[in-house]
Amino acid sequence: MTTGRTKGPGRRERLRAETTAEIKKVALELMASGGPDAITLRAIAREMGMTANAIYGYFATRDDLVTALINDVYTALADAVDAGWASASAQGPADRIRAWAHAFRDWALANPEGFRLIYGDPVPGYRAPDGGAAPQAAHRVCTGLAGLADAAWPHVQHLYADSEFDWPDFDPGLLAKVRPAYPDLPPAAVALALRIWGHLHGLVSLEVYGHLRTQTLSPDKLFREELAMLVRSIIPSNPI
Amino acid sequence: MTTGRTKGPGRRERLRAETTAEIKKVALELMASGGPDAITLRAIAREMGMTANAIYGYFATRDDLVTALINDVYTALADAVDAGWASASAQGPADRIRAWAHAFRDWALANPEGFRLIYGDPVPGYRAPDGGAAPQAAHRVCTGLAGLADAAWPHVQHLYADSEFDWPDFDPGLLAKVRPAYPDLPPAAVALALRIWGHLHGLVSLEVYGHLRTQTLSPDKLFREELAMLVRSIIPSNPI
DNA sequence: TGCGGAAACTATACGGTGTGAAGTTTTCAT
DNA sequence: ATGAAAACTTCACACCGTATAGTTTCCGCA
Numbered sequence: 001m002t003t004g005r006t007k008g009p010g011r012r013e014r015l016r017a018e019t020t021a022e023i024k025k026v027a028l029e030l031m032a033s034g035g036p037d038a039i040t041l042r043a044i045a046r047e048m049g050m051t052a053n054a055i056y057g058y059f060a061t062r063d064d065l066v067t068a069l070i071n072d073v074y075t076a077l078a079d080a081v082d083a084g085w086a087s088a089s090a091q092g093p094a095d096r097i098r099a100w101a102h103a104f105r106d107w108a109l110a111n112p113e114g115f116r117l118i119y120g121d122p123v124p125g126y127r128a129p130d131g132g133a134a135p136q137a138a139h140r141v142c143t144g145l146a147g148l149a150d151a152a153w154p155h156v157q158h159l160y161a162d163s164e165f166d167w168p169d170f171d172p173g174l175l176a177k178v179r180p181a182y183p184d185l186p187p188a189a190v191a192l193a194l195r196i197w198g199h200l201h202g203l204v205s206l207e208v209y210g211h212l213r214t215q216t217l218s219p220d221k222l223f224r225e226e227l228a229m230l231v232r233s234i235i236p237s238n239p240i
Numbered sequence: 241m242t243t244g245r246t247k248g249p250g251r252r253e254r255l256r257a258e259t260t261a262e263i264k265k266v267a268l269e270l271m272a273s274g275g276p277d278a279i280t281l282r283a284i285a286r287e288m289g290m291t292a293n294a295i296y297g298y299f300a301t302r303d304d305l306v307t308a309l310i311n312d313v314y315t316a317l318a319d320a321v322d323a324g325w326a327s328a329s330a331q332g333p334a335d336r337i338r339a340w341a342h343a344f345r346d347w348a349l350a351n352p353e354g355f356r357l358i359y360g361d362p363v364p365g366y367r368a369p370d371g372g373a374a375p376q377a378a379h380r381v382c383t384g385l386a387g388l389a390d391a392a393w394p395h396v397q398h399l400y401a402d403s404e405f406d407w408p409d410f411d412p413g414l415l416a417k418v419r420p421a422y423p424d425l426p427p428a429a430v431a432l433a434l435r436i437w438g439h440l441h442g443l444v445s446l447e448v449y450g451h452l453r454t455q456t457l458s459p460d461k462l463f464r465e466e467l468a469m470l471v472r473s474i475i476p477s478n479p480i
Numbered sequence: 481t482g483c484g485g486a487a488a489c490t491a492t493a494c495g496g497t498g499t500g501a502a503g504t505t506t507t508c509a510t
Numbered sequence: 511a512t513g514a515a516a517a518c519t520t521c522a523c524a525c526c527g528t529a530t531a532g533t534t535t536c537c538g539c540a
Contacts, residue, residue: 016516040497053499054518062498119451120360135454142455159472163465169458194455195466201451202442211359211441215382215434218409225403226435232399233473256487280526293528294489302527 020058022048027069031113036120039066066117071133073114078140080107085144093151094231100148101200101227108204115208119201139177142193149193150182155235160188192234199230260298262288267309271353276360279306306357311373313354318380320347325384333391334471340388341440341467348444355448359441379417382433386418389433390425395475400428432474439470 026047030038041062045052059065084103088096108115118134165187167175179185203226206212207219216222266287270278281302285292299305324343328336348355358374405427407415419425443466446452447459456462 019517041499042497051519052497053520056499057517119449138454159469164461165465169461170456171454174455191462191465194452194462195469198443198446198466199439200442201446202440203438205445206438206441209359212434214378214411215414216410221404221409222431222434225405225431226438229399229435229473233469259488281528282526291490292526293491296528297488 016058023055023058023065024069024072027065028073028114031069031117036113036117039069041065067132067134070117071137073111074118074134074137076111077104077107077114077118078137078144080104081141081144085147092235093148093155094235096151097148097196097231097234098227100144101196104200105204105207105223108208112208115204119205120209139174142174143178143181145193145197146178146182146185146190148196149189150185152192152234153185153189156192157186157188160192163188163191165191196230196234199226256298263295263298263305264309264312267305268313268354271309271357276353276357279309281305307372307374310357311377313351314358314374314377316351317344317347317354317358318377318384320344321381321384325387332475333388333395334475336391337388337436337471337474338467340384341436344440345444345447345463348448352448355444359445360449379414382414383418383421385433385437386422386425386430388436389429390422392432392474393425393429396432397426397428400426400432403428403431405431436470439466 023044026044027039030040030043030047039062041055042052045055055065059068081100081103084099085096088099091099167187169187170190175190178190182189203212203223207223212219212222263284266284267279270280270283270287279302281295282292285295295305299308321340321343324339325336328339331339407427409427410430415430418430422429443452443463447463452459452462
């Protein structure tokens with residue numbers, strides 16, 4: 001029993017990874033129970049039986065922790081909508097849109113705090129860094145949307161006959177991700193993707209933020225009808 | 241020059257009103273420059289050459305101040321969209337929707353912090369009280385939307401022929417405000433109003449929160465095209 | 481004209497937050 | 511076994527909202 005370096009990763013790093021994961025887990029729990037503002041280093045440390053400053057060994061700053069959370073949450077969202085997409089990939093464009101939309105909404109309603117973290121004002125004064133997993137997840141979501149637009153495009157292109165959109169209208173970074181996946185996509189189809197996105201995000205964010213509760217008592221029905229309307233406007237001869 | 245009680249309101253109350261207004265003005269400036277979280281009593285007091293606690297003579301708590309700001313801002317938004325509505329009240333439903341939508345978006349882009357204050361997570365842990373000017377302004381906005389739906393209804397009702405909506409689907413408080421103004425409005429038309437609302441809020445909130453900047457470089461164009469698409473889906477034979 | 485009371489404001493204090501610097505303990509590699 | 515590095519604690523500071531008590535200023539009325 002000379003030394004203990006039996007494993008590859010090393011015991012130290014494993015403990016470190018576990019602690020890192022526990023910090024994020026506790027932070028997510030706090031966020032789920034008390035909103036994004038409940039993510040305080042001291043509360044996390046209290047929950048873990050540590051000192052607040054100990055967390056600085058794992059995250060340089062509180063914003064870094066929030067960034068890590070956003071990365072995780074955003075990736076989870078991307079996984080959810082990708083799963084929704086995959087479950088309907090063999091079906092027509094209308095079913096794909098429906099599957100994607102419901103996956104998006106279901107995830108958002110199941111993780112409202114996460115939704116706020118991604119799409120709202122997560123933590124006052126917080127600004128997302130440039131790199132990281134969050135932009136990557138965002139691009140996965142965008143690519144999913146582009147896939148919906150790509151599938152629906154043959155049915156809807158006549159509506160965009162006089163569209164004024166051109167490639168320079170869109171973010172180069174977005175196009176760099178989307179165009180390789182869907183080379184035949186015209187600029188107007190990207191606009192269609194953004195249109196679908198605007199629809200879904202609009203309704204879901206209204207619902208998540210509670211601005212719909214004061215208006216309708218059946219957000220479910222509203223969402224389904226609105227979705228049916230969107231699909232019908234894209235693929236006219238579509239059975240609801 | 242016996243005594244100074246020459247005016248009706250009284251000097252004391254006038255000074256009080258001025259100080260109250262200055263507090264709100266400074267708070268709005270802080271919010272505009274540093275986000276909603278920059279609204280701190282100490283910062284306001286610092287800016288005004290006072291002590292933070294002096295503000296407690298004007299607002300019982302920080303949330304009360306935020307509530308007052310929300311009331312003001314929400315009223316300003318309602319004024320803006322009402323003005324947009326009034327400027328096109330003599331025109332057809334398509335023009336009305338366009339005018340209302342552009343008024344809404346223009347106001348939101350001119351007052352992004354105000355938009356966040358109203359529709360986002362204004363201040364962590366903040367919960368709006370029941371009464372006050374904000375719900376009233378919200379109902380003005382809703383009534384404006386109902387007016388759009390009412391004007392467009394004859395053109396679009398065939399789309400809602402098999403609609404499943406009924407009055408119990410909607411918030412009674414909302415209906416109590418809307419139905420007296422538009423007695424002939426069927427339930428599905430309220431759904432149409434919410435549909436327009438979902439569109440506009442969705443796109444504008446994406447834009448205000450910067451989630452559109454990473455996708456399109458011409459949010460203006462996207463909004464106009466999306467609006468044209470919405471109008472076209474409501475009033476088919478409509479010149480863009 | 482003077483006075484009493486109310487209103488406006490300050491001073492002090494408490495518990496909360498993020499974060500920096502310094503010191504201590506634990507663990508690993510040699 | 512020992513030295514270095516990592517993990518963690520302690521103390522400190524500035525900031526936040528807010529409660530309490532004390533002080534100053536002003537208005538209305540006798």
